[in-house]
Amino acid sequence: MKSKFQSINFTSSNITIFLLLGIWLLILVYSKNYVFLIINFIFFIGSLVIRKNYWMFLASILFFSMLFYSPVLYGFTKLVQSNFITLSHPKKPMRLILTSGTGKELLTHQVLRMLDLMEIHDITNYQISTKLGEDLSISQRITESSWPILRENDSPYYFLYDEEILDFKDCTIIDFKEPIYLVNCQ
């Protein structure tokens, strides 16, 4: 170990690296990241002691760090999982990729109801009630999924929750699909 220490050339570049490592260790102490500190310590001692098979030691520590402290393992799992599902049942994804309008099943049920109502009644523009508009997972999703049918501020067609129907008593009810009403306020 002593000779290993003595073999280090204290060039300006090495001193810079020592300074950087010092800052890194300070960050670890400050953030109380003792696991990283231990890994650094083990690696430092290991690098001084291990002479044969150092390459294996380096590779082991690197891959240990990669697997447990980076998204690599999650990424690999997801990659395998996704390929396994697609290759086990290739019919469905292949059909879905090449069919118009697929993939809407991930939308919320309110958005799906609104899309249904638009299609049934051939709606070309619409507005949504304040309550529907407050929920971004509804307002943004309906705007993009219904496009090119536009949300227009002067549209007579309103989508609203069933509990809001009293606020629209002057409008004509066109249709209802739980929990969404489509009304005409012309």
Place this chain on the structure above:
Amino acid sequence: MSTVSNFLLIFLLLIITSLYLFGLGNIFVKLVFTKKDSEENKEEWLNSLAFTLLSGILMNYLLILIFQSLRTSFFLGLIISIFGFFLLINKLLNSKTKRKIDRFALYKLVGSLFIVFLFFSPIVAEPLADWDARSIWFFHAKMIFSSGTIGESAGWTHDSVEFSHPDYPKLVPALAGQINYIVGFWNEYLPKISILILFIPTTIWVSTFAKNSLSFLFLIISIPLGFYPWIWNGYMDGLLAVYVSIALLLMGRYFHKKQQIDLLSGFLILFVIMNIKNEGILASIAILFTFFIINLIVNKISGIKNYFSITKRYFLFGLLSLLPFLIWNLYKSQWGLTNDLAIGFSQTIQNIFLRLQDGSYLTILSRSYSETGGWLLILGLLLIASVLRNKNPDKAVVFPLLSTLIVFIGIFSVYLLTPNDLIWHLDTSISRTMLPINGGIIVASYYLIEKIETRVIDIQ
């Protein structure tokens, strides 16, 4: 239709799109480079292949921006692309030198296409689900698809799309919109094929680093999988991080091998990432700045002269590559599209000082650290190894680290000045904005491992 015929159709679509883009790219390469350049780069055909494909992607975007109409730009692009192939075939037929097929390079190409195949399922076989993918990037693609144009009539200025940041760059949305326009329908799967197409040149470039070594194993694992899940969920952050990493890798190799194609590929990527996401502009400026500074320090005055000669020589390359970015910005100003972070100078300065005083900057630093800690650990370990093995990091290591530091300062400043609630802004974006930083650390780690392993092999 049967599953096999569906698979063949998708496969055919990928092949035809890639060939169309390759043909377009070939014209760009012919316009920009001389015969002498092509001869110099002949040995690096894999690198040239990726370069041509990415040039094609950029030129296709340029055509869409110039003509706005998807129909006109595609038919014109098709004619140019066919002409590009004609030139390529003509060149191959008239080539006097006998070409030997480099088997190892062929294996590399097959390997890189296999990786693209592995990523087909998570990218294309899963529908658009995540927030920004639906609300921003592929909503823009849908707007382009349904109007058949990237022009104002796509609806960028409509009140209801304000939430969608219509000012954002359109490289991927334009390609996605174009593919769906040609196919003739919209769904939540097929547009994602545009991500896969943009992924192809990156895997080819990574394969040019292939060798039987720990460093390459580290690279091929970290570059795609380290950006999980941002490559396949339809966000642009993963793609941006991959491209930033590849640019740093190629320019790092330029420091070692002085191959011109590496430098040009790096520059091309910098022009492309400006059109992927706004953070790409910051990354491009940071990388260019660091590259020139390092070269000026190393090469002194001769370096400056050299760069001026390069600038003259590749002026057309730079101009053509920068055009899409300039045109989109011109349209933005014409249509009055502004960024949500543009809040005025005095308010910006006020926000910065406020957050420096109230300790918010510590929150930004700590949240940034939590996203980059794992890769910093690996870098720290490799720095220890490099000191103990007396292998000083060279320019290829310093370059990505300095570039990354500048990018980090830029992102840190954006968080300081944000008009939004800081915690909300951090919660919704820090895991994505730190990806290019992680990319830079991965590249620096790669070059450190490469140095250390040669030393270890020397000793053994």
